[in-house]
Amino acid sequence: MMLDVAGQLMLKWQRLNSDDDIDVAGDMTRLTLDTIALCGFGYRFNSFYRDTPHPFVAAMVRTLTAAQTRARSLPIQNRLRVRAARQLPADQAYMDRLVDEIIARRKQSGDPEGARDLLSCMLEGADTESGERLPDANIRAQCITFLIAGHETTSGLLSFAIYFLLKHPEVMARAQAEAEAVLGADIDLLPSYAQVRKLPYITQVLHESLRLWPTAPGFTRYPLQDTVIGGRYPLPEGAAVVVLTPMLHRDRAVWGHDAEQFNPDHFAPERRAALPPNAYKPFGSGQRACIGRQFALQEATLVLGMLLQRFDLIDHRGYQLKLGETLTVKPDGLRIKVQPRQGRT
Secondary structure (H helix, E strand, C coil): CHHHHHHHHHHHHHCCCCCCCEEHHHHHHHHHHHHHHHHHHCCCCCHHHCCCCCHHHHHHHHHHHHHHHHHHCCHHHHHHCHHHHHHHHHHHHHHHHHHHHHHHHHHHHCCHHHCCCHHHHHHHCECCCCCCECCHHHHHHHHHHHHHHHHHHHHHHHHHHHHHHHHCHHHHHHHHHHHHHHHCCCCCCCCCHHHHCCCHHHHHHHHHHHHHCCCCCEEEECCCCCEEECCCEEECCCCCEEEEHHHHCCCHHHHCCCCCCCCHHHHCHHHHHCCCCCCCCCCCCHHHCCCCHHHHHHHHHHHHHHHHHHEEEECCCCCCCCEEECCCEEECCCEEEEEECCCCC
């Protein structure tokens, strides 16, 4: 299923004219949304066949924006946002309706091609002690959460990785050489799971991108009782502390003198093994850390490997990093050109 959607991205880029440029974050968002929808729920948004985002995406973005705005505003400000107050329940109702239809169709037709997926597990799974199953309203909420969290962060990761490769041609060359050595020059032969597992340097590129710009750039903790952190900072019970992950990941005591610099060798196997256990937290922390971590890394490694196997990436605008901030962070306005690599068959 990942190959299905990745192939749509490759085909789109292969068919561009030499003077066409690419909205990197836009295409990565199409890719990751379609991947989680197909792999998780057997549903196709078909984003690469649309000129505008699917209505679900538009509703989702408006809902997230409204939620973040409300969280940062005073009560009087929220009461004055009359139009937003009307739009929010309409958007939520649309998302609920679409997911309810997906669940209903699955109950009627069963698993697509007999293959179990995330939706199958939620519909069929039962608590081992009580035998209780998840109610449909809970499954709907989980589906929406997976669709939001499962695409926005991974699209940012791939966008940042492409940005860093453009700015570090020596890393690009090494990653392309690995992709060619493992995946070969015949682009009709799709990568296998075993081959994707043999792309360690490309995986290091992804981890280093997450180190410098984790796309979910913080998590919150609070003490269960009055405490003092580091012997210096008193915190009363329940006082929230936001851990800014990009700063955690740039601690020179852990990463060395080049902590601010992009260097995939920070994640060479021997250095990775020596990291303190809490120095690298791009997927959150504790019980609520990202449940889709392996899914995201598998998808990102596959896609980046296929792109590097097929294309030379060209920074024709001399792009300078500008952060776009929504629910996550990603490079804003990153546009590139590509050309097919020589010797592809």
